[in-house]
Amino acid sequence: MNPTATSPASRSGLIALCEAADVPFGEGRSVTLHGRRIAIFNTAAGFFAIDNDCPHQGGPLSDGLLADACVTCPLHGRRVDLRSGRVQGHDESVRTYELYLLEGSLWLNFDAMEPLAA
Amino acid sequence: MSQTIRTRKRSSVAVIGGGIAGQAVIEAVREQAPDLSIKLFCAEDHAPYDRVRLTELIEHGRPVDDLRLRPDEWYADHKIEVVTGTRVSRLDTRSLTVYTNDDAQRFGAVCLATGSEAMVPPIEGADKPGVFLYRYPGDCEQILGNARPGARAAVIGGGLLGLEAAKALVSLGCRVTVVHLMDRLMERQLDATAAAMLLNSMQDLSVEVLTEHATVEVTGEHTADGLRFADGDSLACDFIVVSVGVTPRIDLAKRAGLTCERGVVVDDRMQASAPDVFAVGECAQHDGIVHGIVAPIYDQAQAAAAAIARAKDVFYTGSIPSAKLKVMGVDLVAIGNVENGETVTFTDPATGVYRKLAVSEGQMVGAVLMGDTRGHELLLDIAKTGKLIEDPLATLARASEATAAELPDGAQVCNCNGVCKGDIVSAIRERGLTSIQEVVAVTRAGAGCGSCKPLVSEILKLETGDVVDEQAYLCPCKSLTRDDIAGVIREHGAKSVSEVATRCGAGRECGACKPGIAYLVSEINDNKHREERGARFINDRVHANIQKDGTFSVVPRIYGGVTSPAELRRIADVAERYEVPMVKFTGGQRIDLLGVSKEQLPAIWEELGMPSGHAYAKAVRTVKTCVGSRFCRFGIDDAIEMGIELEHEWEGVYTPHKVKAAVSGCPRNCAEASTKDIGLIAVEGGWQVRVGGAAGASVREGDVLVTVETKGDAMRIATTFLQYYREHGEYLERTYGFVERVGLDVVRENVLDESTGEPQRLRERFRLARAAVTDPWLERREPVHPKQFSEIDSEAAPAGRPAVAFGSESTPAQSPVAVNDSEPTPAGTPVA
Numbered sequence: 001m002n003p004t005a006t007s008p009a010s011r012s013g014l015i016a017l018c019e020a021a022d023v024p025f026g027e028g029r030s031v032t033l034h035g036r037r038i039a040i041f042n043t044a045a046g047f048f049a050i051d052n053d054c055p056h057q058g059g060p061l062s063d064g065l066l067a068d069a070c071v072t073c074p075l076h077g078r079r080v081d082l083r084s085g086r087v088q089g090h091d092e093s094v095r096t097y098e099l100y101l102l103e104g105s106l107w108l109n110f111d112a113m114e115p116l117a118a
Numbered sequence: 119m120s121q122t123i124r125t126r127k128r129s130s131v132a133v134i135g136g137g138i139a140g141q142a143v144i145e146a147v148r149e150q151a152p153d154l155s156i157k158l159f160c161a162e163d164h165a166p167y168d169r170v171r172l173t174e175l176i177e178h179g180r181p182v183d184d185l186r187l188r189p190d191e192w193y194a195d196h197k198i199e200v201v202t203g204t205r206v207s208r209l210d211t212r213s214l215t216v217y218t219n220d221d222a223q224r225f226g227a228v229c230l231a232t233g234s235e236a237m238v239p240p241i242e243g244a245d246k247p248g249v250f251l252y253r254y255p256g257d258c259e260q261i262l263g264n265a266r267p268g269a270r271a272a273v274i275g276g277g278l279l280g281l282e283a284a285k286a287l288v289s290l291g292c293r294v295t296v297v298h299l300m301d302r303l304m305e306r307q308l309d310a311t312a313a314a315m316l317l318n319s320m321q322d323l324s325v326e327v328l329t330e331h332a333t334v335e336v337t338g339e340h341t342a343d344g345l346r347f348a349d350g351d352s353l354a355c356d357f358i359v360v361s362v363g364v365t366p367r368i369d370l371a372k373r374a375g376l377t378c379e380r381g382v383v384v385d386d387r388m389q390a391s392a393p394d395v396f397a398v399g400e401c402a403q404h405d406g407i408v409h410g411i412v413a414p415i416y417d418q419a420q421a422a423a424a425a426i427a428r429a430k431d432v433f434y435t436g437s438i439p440s441a442k443l444k445v446m447g448v449d450l451v452a453i454g455n456v457e458n459g460e461t462v463t464f465t466d467p468a469t470g471v472y473r474k475l476a477v478s479e480g481q482m483v484g485a486v487l488m489g490d491t492r493g494h495e496l497l498l499d500i501a502k503t504g505k506l507i508e509d510p511l512a513t514l515a516r517a518s519e520a521t522a523a524e525l526p527d528g529a530q531v532c533n534c535n536g537v538c539k540g541d542i543v544s545a546i547r548e549r550g551l552t553s554i555q556e557v558v559a560v561t562r563a564g565a566g567c568g569s570c571k572p573l574v575s576e577i578l579k580l581e582t583g584d585v586v587d588e589q590a591y592l593c594p595c596k597s598l599t600r601d602d603i604a605g606v607i608r609e610h611g612a613k614s615v616s617e618v619a620t621r622c623g624a625g626r627e628c629g630a631c632k633p634g635i636a637y638l639v640s641e642i643n644d645n646k647h648r649e650e651r652g653a654r655f656i657n658d659r660v661h662a663n664i665q666k667d668g669t670f671s672v673v674p675r676i677y678g679g680v681t682s683p684a685e686l687r688r689i690a691d692v693a694e695r696y697e698v699p700m701v702k703f704t705g706g707q708r709i710d711l712l713g714v715s716k717e718q719l720p721a722i723w724e725e726l727g728m729p730s731g732h733a734y735a736k737a738v739r740t741v742k743t744c745v746g747s748r749f750c751r752f753g754i755d756d757a758i759e760m761g762i763e764l765e766h767e768w769e770g771v772y773t774p775h776k777v778k779a780a781v782s783g784c785p786r787n788c789a790e791a792s793t794k795d796i797g798l799i800a801v802e803g804g805w806q807v808r809v810g811g812a813a814g815a816s817v818r819e820g821d822v823l824v825t826v827e828t829k830g831d832a833m834r835i836a837t838t839f840l841q842y843y844r845e846h847g848e849y850l851e852r853t854y855g856f857v858e859r860v861g862l863d864v865v866r867e868n869v870l871d872e873s874t875g876e877p878q879r880l881r882e883r884f885r886l887a888r889a890a891v892t893d894p895w896l897e898r899r900e901p902v903h904p905k906q907f908s909e910i911d912s913e914a915a916p917a918g919r920p921a922v923a924f925g926s927e928s929t930p931a932q933s934p935v936a937v938n939d940s941e942p943t944p945a946g947t948p949v950a
């Protein structure tokens with residue numbers, strides 16, 4: 001999800017990830033939370049968070065090539081929509097997460113991911 | 119007067135002056151009179167070229183030939199005789215005899231297209247060395263010779279050309295001051311607000327501007343060293359470019375007794391005061407006006423050609439002047455005059471947009487579009503056709519949203535070559551065109567600066583119902599070819615992929631073309647581009663090849679495949695210390711360390727202490743060698759020496775696709791040079807140079823480009839070919855596809871024919887690109903981003919330190935708390 005300007009106080013379960021500057025513009029980086037590898041992207045359309053593993057053969061999506069709002073897997077070129085998580089042309093999708101940009105830091109919605117956490 | 123013989127067909131015409139006007143006239147005449155014999159006299163040493171793009175000679179160091187309006191074959195195909203370096207010295211209008219220094223010839227008609235000269239202002243000392251005009255390639259050469267980085271340049275004249283020159287000089291590293299007489303820049307086209315915004319934009323581009331400065335003297339004892347102004351002030355500088363306007367070149371017409379005022383006076387058929395004599399372009403004065411821009415030339419040429427060909431009457435009724443500033447970073451179009459009539463404006467200071475429309479008695483008289491020039495084609499058409507404007511503000515707003523479909527047929531799409539939408543549409547329909555390249559070739563829309571290509575492509579899509587030949591698109595989302603995008607890069611002087619994205623949208627939708635655009639941006643800017651890692655494939659962000667499990671491979675450069683015991687030992691040590699899962703000899707005679715994590719890369723490179731082998735990149739990969747004459751009993755020449763030399767010469771240079779080379783010491787060809795992109799094979803008495811070979815997904819035997827006697831020649835030709843491919847290959851087109859597409863003859867012509875100067879220039883550009891190369895593995899010490907080689911929750915092993923303790927740290931930290939330790943804000947804990 002696109003970052004919004006909601007105040008952290010009004011939200012429960014937000015977890016601070018890193019400084020926004022830790023993810024270079026136009027690229028992605030990954031982080032492990034509760035055993036899941038999550039990719040964080042910094043694009044012209046904002047910051048996004050989705051599962052890092054490509055549904056095809058587990059390619060690292062955080063190493064993919066970004067456009068305004070989609071990423072292309074570096075291994076065999078599956079294209080994932082960062083807003084919906086849907087894989088173009090395949091009946092597959094990856095999980096998306098709510099991400100917030102607050103005072104220069106990135107926060108991920110912890111509650112929203114809990115059901116899936118191992 | 120000439121009425122009585124009007125029906126007789128003319129047999130010949132002389133066109134005097136090979137500028138844009140001369141070219142336009144011969145093209146229009148040929149179209150209307152297929153059999154008329156046409157002779158073009160050019161005083162310059164060059165066949166007609168595009169003066170509008172003159173600045174490219176300075177800014178991009180391009181040769182004049184790149185600006186040619188038509189290639190030699192075109193003149194041959196259209197049976198047009200062109201004589202260059204030949205000035206017409208006298209014209210007899212009664213007998214229609216054209217005199218040159220050593221010849222005289224009679225014609226059925228004569229058309230003057232002698233253009234103009236740059237004006238030399240009446241300033242004391244303006245003839246000193248170090249003062250240059252701005253009109254001919256020779257001027258550019260002189261300017262280039264003085265434009266060293268850090269040199270101080272003064273440009274006299276703050277009009278279109280002066281500003282263009284100023285920007286070009288800045289891009290060469292000069293410190294530039296524009297000196298302008300009037301109180302605002304481009305006062306003939308702009309109102310005070312737009313001029314003030316332009317002033318800011320120019321200052322943002324590091325161009326200093328002095329307005330209301332009347333230069334009275336060029337100072338300096340022998341050569342120019344500064345300017346003195348009327349108010350007593352002065353400005354020190356190393357050289358001066360003067361661009362204060364033009365003077366029509368009418369000496370020939372005057373001597374021939376033709377009526378001249380500012381220009382050669384012509385009627386609506388562009389006929390001068392004598393029968394069968396015409397004038398077109400900047401030398402012609404129609405209805406009291408001499409135009410100093412290109413657009414009117416095409417309409418004038420149509421009228422003149424119709425009269426010359428004795429076809430149906432076509433009348434030229436004047437033009438609305440329009441100008442587009444070709445300065446990267448400043449989007450500005452001025453049409454007509456905005457100082458008269460009622461005006462409406464739209465301003466957005468935040469984005470630097472200013473759009474103004476002037477209307478008088480319901481008709482548009484002018485417009486200024488700054489910062490956002492969309493819809494200028496539509497507005498120009500409204501101005502030309504005199505359409506009634508009911509709601510000026512709505513018209514201005516609508517223009518910015520105009521799509522190709524809404525443009526009327528008369529709207530001029532390509533201002534460089536004067537091509538209207540209607541011309542493009544009918545060419546597409548009549549000839550069944552399906553690709554942009556074809557449309558450009560047939561209509562010449564987009565053949566100039568290229569900035570209208572996105573619009574041309576939209577029109578093509580409209581006509582073909584979206585079925586456009588996709589094969590050669592670099593950006594399929596926006597239907598832009600390599601040439602289109604190269605045009606955008608050149609026109610705007612774009613230095614980065616994101617600049618290209620802003621200009622034409624390429625790369626924004628799916629991103630797949632970004633690496634291709636990144637290559638193009640670097641190639642066109644001689645590697646002096648602004649690098650953006652987000653535009654690169656992961657391999658080129660971390661300079662290693664990604665493997666199926668997300669790890670990477672490390673292939674150090676081993677020149678010519680020749681190593682040493684010490685080097686092998688070092689590689690072995692590194693492999694052991696970092697527990698590299700696999701060490702393998704590659705098919706390219708190198709050693710591959712496979713299964714390395716991203717975080718390990720910097721430390722491994724540091725310890726190897728070898729340069730990158732570029733095995734991950736679209737770049738020069740390997741030069742394989744065989745044993746050759748050093749040891750082999752059959753060796754004719756030293757393959758190892760040549761392979762190593764070549765690899766050093768080409769190392770690190772990026773290419774449209776990977777380039778593999780090989781050198782074999784005899785025709786037994788143990789290095790498999792006959793199936794390499796570039797292969798050199800020693801034969802009795804010399805070297806065979808082969809190109810376009812492959813033995814991967816496709817197998818193709820390389821063509822023998824040439825066989826030469828010396829090693830030096832062979833290497834030089836191989837490098838020339840490499841650069842030719844770098845400049846003309848489509849992204850991801852290997853040389854085997856490239857050579858087949860372009861044709862071996864064309865490759866030979868460009869790479870081997872030294873008499874054209876092109877091979878020399880190719881090598882010169884190669885040298886520039888090579889000079890800007892650095893070893894990407896040095897980023898281990900100076901990463902482009904602190905997290906270049908790591909994830910959010912991991913750190914790269916520091917380069918330079920013995921990495922004994924490294925192994926345990928290399929696994930990414932598993933807890934998010936580790937990341938949050940450094941958080942200054944509400945601690946690293948979840949907010950409850």
Ligand code: SRM
Pocket residue numbers: 663664665670671673702703704705706707708709710733739740778793811812813814815816852
């Ligand atoms: C390592 C190596 C195999 C080996 O262990 O021997 C290799 C490995 C790969 N090759 Fe290759 N090729 C290797 C020699 C070759 C050769 C033989 C040669 O270079 O003499 C060829 C045929 C010659 C040629 O290229 O014309 C070759 C033809 C290809 C092709 C087919 C290209 C084509 O258009 O025909 C690909 C696919 C591509 O480029 O799209 C490819 C692609 C690849 C990639 C880059 C696939 C990928 O993207 O992951 C592999 C990279 C693995 C890695 O990380 O190193 N590799 N590959 C060889 C490295 C050579 C080197 O030292 O640089």
Ligand SMILES: Cc1cc2nc3c(=O)[nH]c(=O)nc-3n(C[C@H](O)[C@H](O)[C@H](O)COP(=O)(O)OP(=O)(O)OC[C@H]3O[C@@H](n4cnc5c(N)ncnc54)[C@H](O)[C@@H]3O)c2cc1C
Pocket residue numbers: 134135136137138139140159160161162169170171172173204205206207231232233234235252253279282367370398399400401409410411412413441442444
């Ligand atoms: C740097 C620069 C940038 C420009 N940018 C733009 C722009 O963006 N948009 C725009 O609309 N316009 C622009 N212009 C203006 C444009 O280039 C001219 O309007 C156009 O080139 C005029 O063409 P022409 O053929 O009439 O004259 P010229 O280009 O002057 O050509 C006349 C030719 O005739 C030859 N000649 C003269 N006398 C003789 C003779 N006796 N015998 C044989 N040959 C002779 C000359 O040598 C010359 O080659 C620019 C000009 C310059 C210099």
Ligand code: SF4
Pocket residue numbers: none
């Ligand atoms: S042939 Fe080349 S691309 Fe194919 S598996 Fe082997 S190394 Fe990989």
Ligand code: FES
Pocket residue numbers: 054055056057058059073074075076077078
């Ligand atoms: S693993 Fe992502 S496309 Fe194959």
